[in-house]
Amino acid sequence: MVRAPCCEKMGQNKGPWTLEEDKVLVDYIRRHGHSNWRALPKQAGLLRCGKSCRLRWLNYLKPDIKRGNFTKDEEDTIISLHQQLGNRWSEIAARLPGRTDNEIKNVWNTHLKKLVNPKIAQIEPKTEKKKGGSRTGEEASTLSVSVESHISESSFDAREESFSSEIVERFWLDELSISNLSESSKNMPAVEIQPPISKSTSSVAMAVVNQKNSDDDMEFWLNFIMEIGDLMEFSHV
DNA sequence: AATATTAGCAACCGCACGCAG
C-alpha cells in the first residue's frame, strides 16, 4: 500500500511559526473548530500542512496550555509516571493538566533523565560553568500580578472554561492587535495567562511574565497586562 | 570581539492505529 503524503510539500512554509500565522490559525479554529486538520490550512489560508497546524495548536496555541517552568511536584509526577509507563508521553501528559506530551518529553530528555540516572549525566557531562540554559527562567526576573476577576464562586463552573480563552482571544484579536505592539515587544516572550486552577482559587487568576530584560520592558509588560485585563481588577502581589 | 560549546525546546518526520467504504 502506498501511503498518500501527509501534505503537499511544495510551496508550503516550514520552520518556526510567525505571529501572523499563529493569529490566522487561532482565529480560524476559534470560529470553525478543527474537525479536519488536512483541510484546515487550505480553508484558513495557511501555507502549512495539516500536521504542522495540529502540532502548533496542541503544543502552543491551545488556550489551556500551561507554560513556564515545571514545578517540583510536576517533575516528581513525571519521574514517577515514567517509571510506570515508560516513554508513553501522551499518557503522562494526560495526567498533567495543561502540559503537552512534547513539553514533557523535552523536559525529560534535557533534565529529568539525568536526575534519575546519574550515569547518563556522566556520559553526557555537564560543564561546571553554566552555559546556555537561560531559558530555564531561573535567572529571569518575574513579574507577578494577581488578577481579581469578577467571577463569583457560584458562577465559576460556567465560566471556568472560557476564562483563559477569553483573554487569549482579546490578545490576538481586537484591543491588542499585534500591529499595536512596538518592534521590540514583538520579540518578547509570550505572556503566560494562568486561569484559576481550582475552586479554592476561583476568584484569583495569575498573570505571570517571565522575562529577562530591562526594567523598561518590565514596565511594558505591566502595562500590557493592565490593558488586557480591563475586565478585571488588578492588585500587585 | 570572534568563535566554539552547550542547553532548551519548537517543529519535523515517519510509523502505527482506527475507521469508513
Next chain:
DNA sequence: TCTGCGTGCGGTTGCTAATAT
C-alpha cells in the same frame, strides 16, 4: 478482508540564545 485516509504518537533534528574560551 482490503484499501486509503486522517490522526496521534514518539523519536529526532535543527535553531536560538547564553556562556565559555
